[in-house]
Amino acid sequence: MANIIQNLQIPTLIMSHNKTLAAQLATEFKYFFPKNAVHYFVSYFDYYQPESYIPNRDIYIEKESTINKEIEMFRLSTMASLLSRKDVIVVASVSSLYGLGSKDTFENNRIYFEVGNEYDFDEIKRNLLKIQYKPVLGKIEAGMFEFKGDIVDIYSSMENILYRLFFDENKLEFISIKDSMTFSDKGKLNHLNIWPATQFLQNMGNLDNILIAIENEMKERVEYFKKEGKDLEANRIQKRVLYDIRMIKETGFTTGIENYSPYFDDRKAGQAPNTIFDYFPDDFLYIIDESHMSLPQLQAMPKADRSRKLNLIDYGFRLPSAIDHRPLNFDELKTSLSWEYNEDIIQNLGLNKIKKDAKTLFVSATPGEYEISKSGDVPEQIIRPTGLLDPITYVYPKDGDYEKLISSVDKLLNKKPFIKKYLNGYSDDTTIKDILLE
Structure with missing residues (x-):
């Protein structure tokens, strides 16, 4: 794999079917490419219990999750590198099919600083808050900032780095880099990009219209349930959506806000979600490691997600639009990577998601029929990782001359x-x- 990447010299996404193998691969590729941006991109949940409803037992299970802050930093740095560098190698799990914030929104909301330019402190604060950086109030964590007279400290959301900006009144004099744990000096910069502190940055400028659209869908759903004689479901969805709207108005967030992502992303019904694939250029290399294990997961995950969501929608826990908060399905994936041509899927995806020059490499000791059928070339590579030859073996008679x-x-x-x-x-x-x- 490393030799192929070295020869092609294009951004690469390597997908594995589990986190442990992905971590091993990421470590090995950092050794092979010490000067490249090698990233580890997997689910950032240490624990995740999805929201679900079991009809035959009338059991509703709320979403519960524990976020791993370090892995979240890895994911953010992956997104930033893909938008700012060419020598990027991303080792990911199949969770990369799940939605991210829009590439354009993430890129357009970065804050750029350059030594010698003048800046307004109030505007800096507003921009940092807009991209989800938080002021230091007590414990210092990644993704925070602090104003100290003519000094602005910004704790990176992507690595354990503190950027200390020194101003002379409004003019930026110099930028110092420090270790955020030890405060040891790590050099200086002439310019700096501060990327958003969240993977799901939303454009809140049209918030009033978004909330009106959500409420209108709720009213339609309540009317539908009442016509069907399902008063319990009608009451349930009305209470849930009105509460969520109130929380978004007051705090900008509510539990389960991802279920309204089609409105915030301005996506039509059925339109494909934004994923890490959008951050790659048209010409990139996609390696599916252990493809006989990974491909079935790529096909099964969207189906399982849809089945769970339909129960929530049918019993009044979520609006029908929640079905579009989903992973990229397999038909969309194979069309976007030009494994197959499907005009209807292309229309649904939009041309900006079609990677017409992408290259795919299936890697497997026991490839399935699908990867073989889609491969123009099927070379066999016999590798002994230890470099040892097979020993010469002698088989002697069971008895006789010894x-x-x-x-x-x-x-x-x-x-x-x-x-x-x-x-x-x-x-x-x-x-x-x-x-x-x-």
Whole structure:
């Protein structure tokens, strides 16, 4: 894989079917490419219990999750590197099919600083808050900022770095880099990009119209349930949506806000979500490691997600538009990467998601029929990671003349005397022949 990446010299996405293998691959590629931007992009949940409803037992399960802050930093740095560098290698799990914030929104909301330019402090604060940086109030964490007279400290949301900006009144004098844990100096910069502190940055400028559209869908759904004689479901969805609207108005957030993502992303019904694939250029390399395991997961995940969402929608826990908060389905994936041509899917995806020059490499010891059928070339590569050859093996008769076997053992003992310890328990005058006959 490393040799192929080295020869092609294009951004690469390597997908594995589990986090552990992905972590191992990321470590190895950092060794192969020490000067490249090698990233680890997997689900940032340490624990995740999705929202669901079990109709036959009338059990509603609320969403519960625990976010791993370090992995969230890895994901953010991946997105930033893909928009600012060419030498990017991303090792991901199949969770990369799930939605992210819009590439354009993420890119357009970065804050650029350059030494020698003048800046308004109030505007800096507004812009940092807009991209979800928070002021330091107590404990200092990644994604925070602090104003100290003519000094602005920005704690990176992507790595353990503190950017300290020194101003002379409104003019930026210089930018110092410090370790955010030890505050040791790590150099200076002439310019700096501060990227959003969240993967799901939304454009809130049209918030009033978005909330009106959500409320209108709720009214339609309530009317539908009442016509069907489902007063419980009608009451349930009305209470849920009105509460969510109130929370978004007051705080800009509500639990389960991702279920309204089609409105915030300005996506039509059925339109494909934004994913990490959008951050790659048209010409990139997609390697599916252990494809016989990864491809079935790529096909099954969207189906399982849809089944769970339909129960929530049918029983009044979520609006029908929540079905479009989903992973990229397999038909969309294979069309966007030009494995297959489907005009209807292309219309649904939009041309900006079609990677017409993307290259795909399936890697497997036991490839399935699908990858073989889609591959123009199927080279076989036999690899011994240790570099050792197969040993010469001799098979002797079960009984009979032992002279050849005895002579072989004698040669072995002369070559490797340390294995004589396995003869412990026998007297010194015992021969190999005696042991074999015994």
